[in-house]
Amino acid sequence: MSPSGAEFIRQIKSQISQVDPSEVHAALAQSNGNGSIAIVDVRESEEVARGVIPGATHVPRGYLESRIEGAVPDRSQHVVLYCASGNRSALAAKTLEQLGYENVESMTGGFTLWKDRGYDVHVPRTLTPEQRERYSRHMLVPEIGAEGQQKLLDAKVLLLGAGGLGSPAALYLAAAGIGTIGIVDDDVVDLSNLQRQVIHTTDRIGVPKVDSAEQAMKELNPDVDVVKYQTRLDASNIMEIIEGYDLIVDGVDNFPTRYLLNDASVRLRIPVVSASILGFDGQLSVFAPYDGPCYRCLYPVPPPAELAPSCGANGVLGVLPGTMGLLQATEVIKLVTGSGEPLIGRLLLYEALGATFTELKVRRDPECAICSRPPEEISEEEMGVFPDYEAFCAAAG
Amino acid sequence: MATVRIPPVLRPSVGGAKEVDAAGDNVGDVLRALADEHPATQSQLFSDGGDLNRYVNVYLNDEDVRVLDGLETPVGGADVLVILPAMAGG
Numbered sequence: 001m002s003p004s005g006a007e008f009i010r011q012i013k014s015q016i017s018q019v020d021p022s023e024v025h026a027a028l029a030q031s032n033g034n035g036s037i038a039i040v041d042v043r044e045s046e047e048v049a050r051g052v053i054p055g056a057t058h059v060p061r062g063y064l065e066s067r068i069e070g071a072v073p074d075r076s077q078h079v080v081l082y083c084a085s086g087n088r089s090a091l092a093a094k095t096l097e098q099l100g101y102e103n104v105e106s107m108t109g110g111f112t113l114w115k116d117r118g119y120d121v122h123v124p125r126t127l128t129p130e131q132r133e134r135y136s137r138h139m140l141v142p143e144i145g146a147e148g149q150q151k152l153l154d155a156k157v158l159l160l161g162a163g164g165l166g167s168p169a170a171l172y173l174a175a176a177g178i179g180t181i182g183i184v185d186d187d188v189v190d191l192s193n194l195q196r197q198v199i200h201t202t203d204r205i206g207v208p209k210v211d212s213a214e215q216a217m218k219e220l221n222p223d224v225d226v227v228k229y230q231t232r233l234d235a236s237n238i239m240e241i242i243e244g245y246d247l248i249v250d251g252v253d254n255f256p257t258r259y260l261l262n263d264a265s266v267r268l269r270i271p272v273v274s275a276s277i278l279g280f281d282g283q284l285s286v287f288a289p290y291d292g293p294c295y296r297c298l299y300p301v302p303p304p305a306e307l308a309p310s311c312g313a314n315g316v317l318g319v320l321p322g323t324m325g326l327l328q329a330t331e332v333i334k335l336v337t338g339s340g341e342p343l344i345g346r347l348l349l350y351e352a353l354g355a356t357f358t359e360l361k362v363r364r365d366p367e368c369a370i371c372s373r374p375p376e377e378i379s380e381e382e383m384g385v386f387p388d389y390e391a392f393c394a395a396a397g
Numbered sequence: 398m399a400t401v402r403i404p405p406v407l408r409p410s411v412g413g414a415k416e417v418d419a420a421g422d423n424v425g426d427v428l429r430a431l432a433d434e435h436p437a438t439q440s441q442l443f444s445d446g447g448d449l450n451r452y453v454n455v456y457l458n459d460e461d462v463r464v465l466d467g468l469e470t471p472v473g474g475a476d477v478l479v480i481l482p483a484m485a486g487g
Contacts, residue, residue, distance in 0.1 A: 165487045253487040276484040279405045283484055299483040303452040307406050307441060307482050316486060349481075354415065358402075360459050360479065 009087050016093040019105040021114045024080050028055065038072045038079045042092045043111070045132070047084060053114060054122040058146065061088050064095055070142030075100050082107040082114070125150055131223065135177055148337035149177060153223065155336045158182040158245040160233060160261065162209040164321030165251030165275050165328060167199035172329040173249075174217035174224045178336070181217060182227040182245060185209040196318040233257050238264045247335055249328050250274040251321075255302040262287065262295035267375045273331045275324040280317050280352040282324040285343055285362060286331050289371060292344035297365040320352055399427050399472045402479045410437035424455060425468030427478055442480070454481040 003011065024039070031037050039056040041048055048058050057071045061083070072079055079101055081089040086108045093106040107114070115121055127135065127146065131153075138144040144152075157178050159166045162185040173181055187209050189200040197209075204212040210228035217224050229241055233252070242248060242264055250261055250272050258274075265272050271288040274295065287294050302308060327348070334340045349358040366372055398418040403411050411417055412435075419434065421427035428449070432439040444450055448468075455462045456479040462470045472478065 161487050163487055251487040253485060255483065255485045258483075258485055276486050278484045278486045281405050281484070298454070299452065301452050303406075303482050307452070308485065314486060321487070347481075349479075351415070358459075358479065360456050360481070361461065363461060363464050 009090060012094050013086075013090045013106075016090055016097065017105045018086070018090070018108045019080060020108055021117055021119065024053075024082075024107055024114075025117070025119050027080075028053075036078065038077050040068075040071060040079055040081050040092075041083075041111070042081055042089055043083050047111075049124065049126040051111070051115070051121040051123045053082065053111065054120050056082075056122075061092050064092050065099065067142065068096065068099065068101075072101070076102050078103045078105075080105050080107055083110045085110040085112055127153075131177070134221070134223075138176070143339035144333075144337050148339065151336050151338075152177045152333065153179040155247070156180040156182070156245045157247045157249060157332055157336075158184065158242055159249045159251065160184050160257070161251040161253065162197070162199060162213040163187070163193065163251060163253060164196045164277065164316065165325040166213070166249070167197040168322045168325035169249050169251065169329045169332070170199050170213050170217055171220060172326060173332060174221045174226075176329070176333055177221060177223055178332070179223070180225045180227060182229065182241070183210050183213050184229040184231065184233055184241060185213070186230055186232040196316065196321050198322070233260065235260060239268070242270060243268055245270060247332055248272045249332060251325065251328070255308055258295060259302060263370050265289060266294050266371045269375060271335060273328045273335070275328050277316055277320050277324055278314060280320060282320055282327075282350040282352075284324055284327050284331075284348040284350070285346060286335070288342070288344045289375075293362045293364045294368060294371040296370050297368045298347065298362050300365065300369070317352055320350075323350060323352070398474055400477045401427065401431055402477060404480055404482050405484075406482055407438055407441060407480060410441065411435045421472060423466075423468065423472055424457060424462050424470045424478065427472050428455070428468070452482065455479070456481060 027037050039053050041052050041056040041058045042061040042064060044060055059067050059071050081092045083089040086106060089106040089110060093104045096104045135149045138149050139146055155178050157173060159170055159181060162170060162183050170183060189204050189207050189209055189212050191205055193200060194202060199216045200212045208230050210230045214226040214228055217226055231237060238260055248265055248270055252258060266289040269289045271286060273286050275282060275284045331343055334342050345362050347360045347362050398420050401417050401419050403415055403417060419427045419430040421430050428442055432442060442450060442453055449455060457465060457470055458477055
């Protein structure tokens with residue numbers, strides 16, 4: 001005769017290791033977050049929303065087999081599973097043993113007993129059902145998950161330029177759920193932009209680019225709070241505009257603003273995801289002040305007019321800013337969620353005609369005019385004072 | 398012969414090529430050979446005093462020659478020199 005459900009669970013419990021919440025509590029205090037013990041919550045999302053053991057990873061039991069390797073890749077890792085009362089976690093422990101996990105325990109009494117004992121409970125911020133659906137494909141990626149998605153929703157990212165690079169970056173960052181996207185551009189949509197600036201549309205020709213970009217982003221994802229700056233970034237407004245953003249996406253089309261941005265972002269310690277394009281060539285790097293080189297470490301002085309074609313009218317393959325802008329968006333998401341290896345101290349060159357990528361090392365310059373000094377050594381009087389880059393650009397034509 | 402990668406802004410000065418071969422035992426020799434062959438690159442690469450212009454980055458394979466031995470950095474036949482100017486297009 002087949003056992004009842006309750007009998008089956010009893011049998012399973014006799015075959016696995018169980019641990020009292022007091023021992024888990026003590027082990028967690030001892031490990032002090034060093035990762036020696038992995039706490040896995042196997043309950044459903046609605047239960048997790050009401051509170052979890054601090055530091056626990058959520059892997060619903062229904063997805064245990066497919067997701068546990070992302071959450072706990074090392075099968076020799078000490079794993080403690082819990083659910084509400086200790087039944088589902090016992091079944092899950094049996095499953096993990098069958099998957100080859102060597103040191104698995106199920107916490108008796110589950111989260112209910114943990115809470116009754118008065119131990120710490122973390123109540124996670126939760127996504128709405130609509131957000132869980134919208135970002136479901138992010139949730140399934142272990143490197144992002146619910147925690148990473150929350151970071152994206154909390155992030156404030158400033159896009160400089162709603163042009164070739166800014167268009168794809170803005171669309172994908174809005175789609176990814178970046179909570180606040182600032183966008184700086186003083187231009188209006190022109191017919192000649194539409195070969196590459198895909199955030200704009202033919203019926204919005206003549207509309208300010210910040211308004212056109214806002215409309216497209218809001219239509220794609222109403223979660224996003226769009227902050228518009230219909231102005232040209234200059235020494236008088238840069239500190240005010242960029243302060244408070246977590247990251248800046250540099251897609252501007254001229255050297256003066258790139259140097260100005262570098263100096264201001266180093267002073268405010270805001271990382272810049274920088275890309276530039278010309279013809280069939282693109283460059284990409286992440287300038288994270290004091291963690292890596294800054295733009296001036298790479299390019300201490302701007303090139304003279306004849307080697308600075310960006311100040312004049314130049315052609316570009318329409319899809320090239322798409323490629324480079326999306327690489328920028330990718331770096332933003334990595335930086336916000338803390339996943340992967342960001343392109344800090346590395347310069348990526350893309351040459352579309354040859355379909356080649358080249359990676360070069362970028363070192364911090366110990367004599368860098370800007371980032372060799374700590375920002376706090378720069379006096380208030382110096383803040384916001386920059387060389388006359390406008391004269392340079394005028395000379396470059 | 399080392400391979401020298403030519404950036405877009407210098408390609409008109411070398412007849413449109415993306416890469417050229419140039420002979421030399423060190424970075425300076427290779428670049429001077431390039432400038433001899435394509436005189437239009439001379440003033441773009443070198444200052445009047447013969448130093449590399451500060452706004453031109455040169456990489457030996459993936460490393461900036463300034464953190465190596467600059468123009469004196471030895472170059473082998475299989476090496477690639479990348480000439481890299483800043484670009485500002487967006």
